[in-house]
Amino acid sequence: MKQITIIIPILFFVFINSMYAQEYTGPDQEICKGGCVVLGYDSDEDYCYKWTNKAGETLSTSSTLTACPEVSELYLLNITDGNGQLIAEEEVNVTVINEVLNLTIYDAKVFFINNQEYLPVSEEEEESIGAQTFVNLDNDDENKYFDNESEMVETEDDELIKLEISSSKKSVIVDAIEGEEYIKVFKKETKGEEYTLGTEIELEQDGGLYKGELWVEGIEAHTVQKATILELIATEDELACGERVAITIVGIESLEWLGNYNGFTPPNHEAKVLDIDPNFPAGTLKGYRVFPGARTKNTLKPRDVVFCYITLSVPFVRKGIFYVRTLDVDDPSEDTEFIDPNDHPLSLILSSEGKYSGKAGLTYTKENDNRGLINVGKQSYKFGYINGQDLNGIATVLISPNMSNIHLVFKVSHYAGDNYRLVANGDYDFLKNLRNRDKVDGLDIKDPKAGIVQEWEKYTSPVLTVWRLLHIESESMLNFKYELYTQQIFTYITDFKSANTDPTKIEEISVDVDLTNPTGSLLDPSVGGRFENGYVHFGVTSTNGSIDAGSITSGLIEENQEYNIKFKNPQSIQGLACEITNPIDGSILQATINNLTKINNDYKWDLSLPEEITLEPYLGGSIKIGDLGVSTIINSIEEPNMALTEEVYIPIVVRDDDRSPTANILPHQLDLSITISAFGKAYVLPVNDGGGLTEEEGGNVNELSFKENYDSNGIDFNNDINNFHHSKTKETPFFWIAYISSGWQDHFLADGDNNQETFLNGLTYSIVHNEELKSGGNGSMVFMETQHDYMLNSPSVQKMPEPNVIAHEIGHQFGLSHGDDADNNGDGIPDYGPAILEYPNIGLMKSGKNELNSVDIDYFIPRHINLIRSRRLGPGQ
Numbered sequence: 001m002k003q004i005t006i007i008i009p010i011l012f013f014v015f016i017n018s019m020y021a022q023e024y025t026g027p028d029q030e031i032c033k034g035g036c037v038v039l040g041y042d043s044d045e046d047y048c049y050k051w052t053n054k055a056g057e058t059l060s061t062s063s064t065l066t067a068c069p070e071v072s073e074l075y076l077l078n079i080t081d082g083n084g085q086l087i088a089e090e091e092v093n094v095t096v097i098n099e100v101l102n103l104t105i106y107d108a109k110v111f112f113i114n115n116q117e118y119l120p121v122s123e124e125e126e127e128s129i130g131a132q133t134f135v136n137l138d139n140d141d142e143n144k145y146f147d148n149e150s151e152m153v154e155t156e157d158d159e160l161i162k163l164e165i166s167s168s169k170k171s172v173i174v175d176a177i178e179g180e181e182y183i184k185v186f187k188k189e190t191k192g193e194e195y196t197l198g199t200e201i202e203l204e205q206d207g208g209l210y211k212g213e214l215w216v217e218g219i220e221a222h223t224v225q226k227a228t229i230l231e232l233i234a235t236e237d238e239l240a241c242g243e244r245v246a247i248t249i250v251g252i253e254s255l256e257w258l259g260n261y262n263g264f265t266p267p268n269h270e271a272k273v274l275d276i277d278p279n280f281p282a283g284t285l286k287g288y289r290v291f292p293g294a295r296t297k298n299t300l301k302p303r304d305v306v307f308c309y310i311t312l313s314v315p316f317v318r319k320g321i322f323y324v325r326t327l328d329v330d331d332p333s334e335d336t337e338f339i340d341p342n343d344h345p346l347s348l349i350l351s352s353e354g355k356y357s358g359k360a361g362l363t364y365t366k367e368n369d370n371r372g373l374i375n376v377g378k379q380s381y382k383f384g385y386i387n388g389q390d391l392n393g394i395a396t397v398l399i400s401p402n403m404s405n406i407h408l409v410f411k412v413s414h415y416a417g418d419n420y421r422l423v424a425n426g427d428y429d430f431l432k433n434l435r436n437r438d439k440v441d442g443l444d445i446k447d448p449k450a451g452i453v454q455e456w457e458k459y460t461s462p463v464l465t466v467w468r469l470l471h472i473e474s475e476s477m478l479n480f481k482y483e484l485y486t487q488q489i490f491t492y493i494t495d496f497k498s499a500n501t502d503p504t505k506i507e508e509i510s511v512d513v514d515l516t517n518p519t520g521s522l523l524d525p526s527v528g529g530r531f532e533n534g535y536v537h538f539g540v541t542s543t544n545g546s547i548d549a550g551s552i553t554s555g556l557i558e559e560n561q562e563y564n565i566k567f568k569n570p571q572s573i574q575g576l577a578c579e580i581t582n583p584i585d586g587s588i589l590q591a592t593i594n595n596l597t598k599i600n601n602d603y604k605w606d607l608s609l610p611e612e613i614t615l616e617p618y619l620g621g622s623i624k625i626g627d628l629g630v631s632t633i634i635n636s637i638e639e640p641n642m643a644l645t646e647e648v649y650i651p652i653v654v655r656d657d658d659r660s661p662t663a664n665i666l667p668h669q670l671d672l673s674i675t676i677s678a679f680g681k682a683y684v685l686p687v688n689d690g691g692g693l694t695e696e697e698g699g700n701v702n703e704l705s706f707k708e709n710y711d712s713n714g715i716d717f718n719n720d721i722n723n724f725h726h727s728k729t730k731e732t733p734f735f736w737i738a739y740i741s742s743g744w745q746d747h748f749l750a751d752g753d754n755n756q757e758t759f760l761n762g763l764t765y766s767i768v769h770n771e772e773l774k775s776g777g778n779g780s781m782v783f784m785e786t787q788h789d790y791m792l793n794s795p796s797v798q799k800m801p802e803p804n805v806i807a808h809e810i811g812h813q814f815g816l817s818h819g820d821d822a823d824n825n826g827d828g829i830p831d832y833g834p835a836i837l838e839y840p841n842i843g844l845m846k847s848g849k850n851e852l853n854s855v856d857i858d859y860f861i862p863r864h865i866n867l868i869r870s871r872r873l874g875p876g877q
Helices: 002-020 428-433 673-680 715-724 726-730 784-792 802-813 862-869
Strands: 029-032 037-040 048-053 058-060 064-067 073-080 086-097 101-107 131-134 161-167 171-178 183-186 200-202 204-206 209-218 228-234 242-250 252-258 287-290 305-312 320-327 353-355 363-365 374-376 379-381 394-399 405-411 419-425 463-466 468-476 488-498 506-511 535-538 554-561 564-571 577-581 588-599 602-608 622-624 636-639 642-645 650-655 684-687 736-743 780-783
Touching: 029 037, 037 048, 037 073, 037 086, 058 064, 064 073, 101 131, 101 228, 101 242, 131 209, 161 171, 161 228, 171 209, 209 242, 252 419, 320 428, 394 405, 394 428, 405 419, 419 428, 468 726, 488 588, 506 650, 535 564, 673 684, 673 802, 715 736, 715 780, 726 736, 736 802, 780 784, 780 802, 784 802
Parallel strands: 029 086, 131 242, 287 463, 468 684, 468 736, 736 780
Antiparallel strands: 037 064, 048 058, 048 073, 073 086, 101 161, 161 209, 171 200, 171 228, 183 209, 204 209, 228 242, 252 305, 305 405, 320 394, 320 419, 353 363, 374 379, 419 463, 488 506, 488 650, 506 564, 535 554, 535 650, 554 564, 577 588, 577 622, 588 602, 602 642, 636 642
């Protein structure tokens, strides 16, 4: 019995521990329906644990148990040591609060094609994935305010996320656990009354439950998914049973252009990076240029596709869509007649569509001044083409979960100056209503009522403008031979005038031939000669001046009139060789001239003689210069080396301003500097790349034989152009080529020089017009000697007009005419003729007031730019 009394208390202690102690399980718990709780404690004891429920099912063998019961449940914990000895046996109750408290979230309608009904997010994904919408930047009710600026939207706002509340309690609270700053919450789909997060909501009874709705607007884009978390809780419970939902607000971070080997990187022009358009006005909005024409490596393959790289502010959390629209934007030109007629002040009240001048059938509207069509299937588009776009220019972009970067393929026209811009949004109808009306909107994309697209720097792309490459095959005549140098006259100095500042030098000479009517020259005597800026060679020993051994000086001519020549700078003939003849025995004395001066009517010769020789024996003899010279009689001797004569004869050759072979004027590499800037205004970039040919194929090589003059009927000219224009066979609508060669001089209308030069600085045989597109010319010749002649006779001009002439002649290859300026408004083009020196801008398609070397000259008048930009085919086609 004694033993029994000892055991019973022990058994009673164990029972008490089993029934009431919760040392290992922890206290009883309450959870909200759908919630979970962790029972027990982490332990390092080397015990065996076994958790079971009332049904005896084993739930865990660790020291803790995560319990998520649907209804209230009792859990048992059995603990033994390594020998199977019972350590403890405990139980714990988990009570489930059975009140209804449900928050259902719906994706915004804007994410679905045709804005179908709101679709609820599944209960399993409400917090793990959640719902998504776009930043609310559109104008669903089409009034004068964007939706995010409106306190109330007159129609439903399809960017709002719907929250549906169901509760067994009448009063609940919705609060933001994270990301409150990204949203606004309203009590109606039309907004109006805003709900303050964290305050009570009185729900309406619906059957046995209370129900209500809230509407969430995204006011700022997220940069990470699920940046906003909302929670629903009941206000009457000490246990705040709640339900959480996640929200992701998507925005557009940027729309950028990415080239497709159609950017500009000399010399191959095959860059992926598009460079800034130099024609686009400076400002916040940037403009880039694309070169869709074919390249030298493959003339049949156009490069008219670029990529639009779109970056979202945050990846989508589930599948969805948004939309991208392409529009034409304003041309930067201020012309309202030829280039920008839809910018004309009357364009808004005249008909909505017109035709460009040029009879090419190219049309414009109030909102679209592009000239080129992009043909896709049976449809044509003037505002560019995104793969899959509809007739409104809008393409639907399908987005997969976790996708934040999108590449769109975009196709442009081949018409120089066409321009495009993209705008993105989640709302199709909003994009459809946008416009760019040049006269009213300028460069802005606008909603007709609310104004400029919000956050346009993110939701619209830079401007993309089409440029055309003009591949130039440039060549040159070979240099001429010396015997062709005949622009000169042999004559004698018969008198001279000494310079006032230095009597030992000659300022002006008289000759024995009429320089305005020379005999023996290549010119018809009735035409006359002109030697300004030419040269005088003294003491020559042959009539053609080909042997200059006797010439020790030369003078650049300032002007000549009949028998007189005036020098630019006083000239000395010191060192000129002469022969002195003895009047008695005919012996000859070799001497040189130190100085020759004129005293009254006599000429005083200061001669350098051999040692111990004087002039006394030579009184009555003669002085002669050169083997073709005329003897001059010595009348008196003043000093041993001083002779006086009553006459003077010095043989000279008078040369005009044609260059000598030593100047190496040919072959010549053409200067395209001004040509590049001139055609840039028409969105054409000339590149001197051989017309797409290598040197082995005939590109950029000097191969034309020298011709002093071209024939007046143009046969030789056309033969040269056709025979040496090797790149012509490669020309296609996608590959524009211009051919130009440097030559000597042309054929008719002599300029007054002593040879058959002309006033033509360049020549292109072309059908031309100022109002219609013409085929133009196949090639041009630029005459270097004629330009050199012009420059020497125009002291104010500091450099050759060659670059301007090239621009002018290529203009003719494009079919541009000189114009007649009939209305005297300054739009005429300077023609070549006797008044050539009146045009300091010779060679340009338009005359102007600036000097030749000014960088501010307008090279083409607006109607010319219009014709170039209206061309589908290149020069000569």
